[in-house]
Every structure is written in structure tokens, then in C-alpha cells.
Amino acid sequence: MKKILITGANGLLGQKLEADFSKWDSVLATGKQKDFVLQDKKYLYQTLDITDKEQVQSVIADFRPELIINTAAFMNVEVCEEKKELAWAVNVEGVKNLIESCQKYEIKLVQISTDYIFDGRNGPYSEEDKPNPINYYGGTKLQAEEIIQDALIHFLIIRSNVIYGMGTQVKRNFFIWVYENLRQKKQIKVVTDQFNNPTLADNLSILILEAAERNLAGILNLAGTKYLSRYDFALKIAQHFELNKNLITPVTTPELHQKASRPLKGGLRIDKAQKILTTPFFSVDEGLKFIEEKLADN
Numbered sequence: 001m002k003k004i005l006i007t008g009a010n011g012l013l014g015q016k017l018e019a020d021f022s023k024w025d026s027v028l029a030t031g032k033q034k035d036f037v038l039q040d041k042k043y044l045y046q047t048l049d050i051t052d053k054e055q056v057q058s059v060i061a062d063f064r065p066e067l068i069i070n071t072a073a074f075m076n077v078e079v080c081e082e083k084k085e086l087a088w089a090v091n092v093e094g095v096k097n098l099i100e101s102c103q104k105y106e107i108k109l110v111q112i113s114t115d116y117i118f119d120g121r122n123g124p125y126s127e128e129d130k131p132n133p134i135n136y137y138g139g140t141k142l143q144a145e146e147i148i149q150d151a152l153i154h155f156l157i158i159r160s161n162v163i164y165g166m167g168t169q170v171k172r173n174f175f176i177w178v179y180e181n182l183r184q185k186k187q188i189k190v191v192t193d194q195f196n197n198p199t200l201a202d203n204l205s206i207l208i209l210e211a212a213e214r215n216l217a218g219i220l221n222l223a224g225t226k227y228l229s230r231y232d233f234a235l236k237i238a239q240h241f242e243l244n245k246n247l248i249t250p251v252t253t254p255e256l257h258q259k260a261s262r263p264l265k266g267g268l269r270i271d272k273a274q275k276i277l278t279t280p281f282f283s284v285d286e287g288l289k290f291i292e293e294k295l296a297d298n
């Protein structure tokens with residue numbers, strides 16, 4: 001029986017995974033909130049805060065999945081610098097709580113990680129490159145990776161970057177921020193010196209499904225095919241949705257005076273995964289076209 005538990009299921013990637021894995025025999029979506037944002041009765045949902053050790057133990061002991069995908073994370077890179085204890089509790093202690101049950105019941109753990117474990121001096125990065133985080137968020141995500149690798153459990157660490165898309169009650173990601181501001185005719189400042197390969201959440205979810213079904217292990221980069229600056233990504237969003245690109249002001253990272261340092265040449269090389277998986281990897285244009293079609297359907 002193929003049984004899976006997804007954490008952080010109310011988030012963007014969690015929702016997509018819930019829908020894609022619903023062809024498995026049994027799927028338990030879990031999230032911090034009391035109710036699941038996807039209000040379809042076919043989905044099984046339970047409240048689960050991964051920082052609550054006892055709750056983690058009892059939910060997993062009751063459900064006994066063969067696989068856990070951990071998408072739950074304290075994600076706001078700026079706030080992580082101020083609320084370090086909270087970020088550590090979710091991104092590191094929460095993962096330790098999951099590992100304990102994985103060890104006890106021989107459950108495989110799929111952890112979603114990030115290119116922010118690198119310093120951004122010479123990206124895009126391969127699975128073998130040496131991490132060197134330059135902000136607190138990246139540090140916590142690397143710590144989680146290391147604990148998982150030392151834990152003697154079956155694991156797959158999936159690294160991705162700039163995960164974007166539309167979802168139910170999803171408040172923020174780079175795409176939504178650009179799209180909503182331009183629609184409301186608001187000026188935005190976007191950096192020209194941060195480079196990544198943005199990843200459509202819907203595409204990432206299907207790639208994760210294939211990786212899970214093929215029982216892949218170790219570390220794997222899954223991301224989009226197009227490497228570009230945030231500014232060029234924002235211009236593409238404006239172009240695709242016929243929004244006013246003149247509202248986008250190009251700036252450099254130092255001009256924003258952010259608390260958390262940002263990797264500049266970030267992003268991930270995906271050649272290893274492209275050789276292994278048969279699912280196509282989306283470019284930014286394909287990702288934006290996908291969103292356009294979804295919006296038109298609705």
C-alpha cells in the first residue's frame with residue numbers, strides 16, 4: 001500500500017503535491033492550520049505543527065506512512081534574521097522530530113531544500129558543490145540537510161529555487177508579488193544582480209512524484225531550465241500578462257539594504273536530474289504559459 005504524509009500542505013508546493021499524490025492509495029495532508037485550504041472531501045487532512053514533538057509522534061504513529069515529504073518551513077528570509085529561534089525551531093528542530101519517527105518506523109523522508117545553502121559566488125550549483133550559506137535561513141536549511149544525512153534513514157533531499165505559482169490562499173511568492181503589484185499599477189523595485197532558475201510549483205510537484213515513485217535517494221536538484229535575473233523574470237511576467245513593464249524599476253541588491261544577505265549567482269544545475277527523470281522540466285516561458293492557461297480556465 002502506497003501511503004504518504006505531506007507536511008506544510010497548505011503551502012504552495014504542499015497543495016500541488018497533495019493533488020498529484022492523490023493517485024496513491026492513501027495520502028495524509030498536514031499543516032499548522034485547523035482546516036485544509038483545499039476543501040475537497042477526497043483529501044484527508046490533519047493539523048500538524050512539526051515543532052510539536054508529541055503531535056508529530058502521535059500523528060505519524062497513527063498513520064504509519066511509508067514516505068513523508070517535508071515542505072514545512074519558516075520561509076521568510078528577512079524575518080529569519082530577526083526571529084532566529086523560530087526559524088531554527090521549524091527548519092531544524094521540526095526536521096529532527098520527523099527523523100525520530102522515520103527511524104522508529106523505517107519511513108523514507110523527502111526533504112525540500114534550497115539553493116540558499118550556497119553563497120552565490122559561482123552558481124548555478126551542482127549536487128556536489130560545497131555549500132556555504134550567507135544568511136540564517138540558508139544556514140538552517142543546510143543544518144537540516146546535514147542532520148538528515150547523518151540520521152541513518154532512507155532519504156531524498158530535493159533542492160529547488162524560486163518556487164512560484166498560484167495556489168489556494170497562497171499569499172506570497174515572487175510571481176504573485178510581481179503580478180499583483182503590476183495589476184494594481186504599483187511601482188516595484190526588482191534586482192538585476194540576483195540570478196536563479198525559477199521553478200513552477202506544479203512542475204516541481206510532478207518531478208517529485210516521479211522521483212518518489214522511482215525511489216530515488218541522496219541529493220537531487222529539481223528546478224526550471226531558464227537561468228535569468230529576477231529583473232528579467234519580472235519583465236517576462238509583465239510581458240506574458242500584458243502588464244506595464246515600466247512599473248518595474250531595476251535596482252541592485254545593495255540598494256535594497258536588506259537584513260539578510262542574498263546569494264547573487266545562485267540557482268541550481270539540473271543536468272543530473274534531467275538524465276534520470278522522464279518528466280519534462282519547464283522553462284520560465286512554459287511556466288508562465290501554464291499559469292495563464294489555468295487563470296483562463298478559472
Ligand SMILES: NC(=O)c1ccc[n+]([C@@H]2O[C@H](COP(=O)([O-])OP(=O)(O)OC[C@H]3O[C@@H](n4cnc5c(N)ncnc54)[C@H](OP(=O)(O)O)[C@@H]3O)[C@@H](O)[C@H]2O)c1
Nearest residue numbers: 008010011012013049050071072073113114160161162163
Ligand atoms: N519558495 C521558494 O522560493 C523556495 C525555494 C527553494 C526551496 N523552498 C523550500 O520549499 C518548501 C516549500 O515552499 P513553498 O514555496 O511551498 O512555501 P510556502 O507556500 O510558504 O509553504 C510552507 C508551508 O509550511 C508551513 N509551516 C510553517 N511552519 C510550520 C510548522 N511549524 N509546522 C507545519 N507547517 C509549517 C507554512 O504554514 P504558514 O503559512 O501557516 O506558516 C506553509 O503552509 C520549503 O521547505 C522551502 O524551504 C522554497
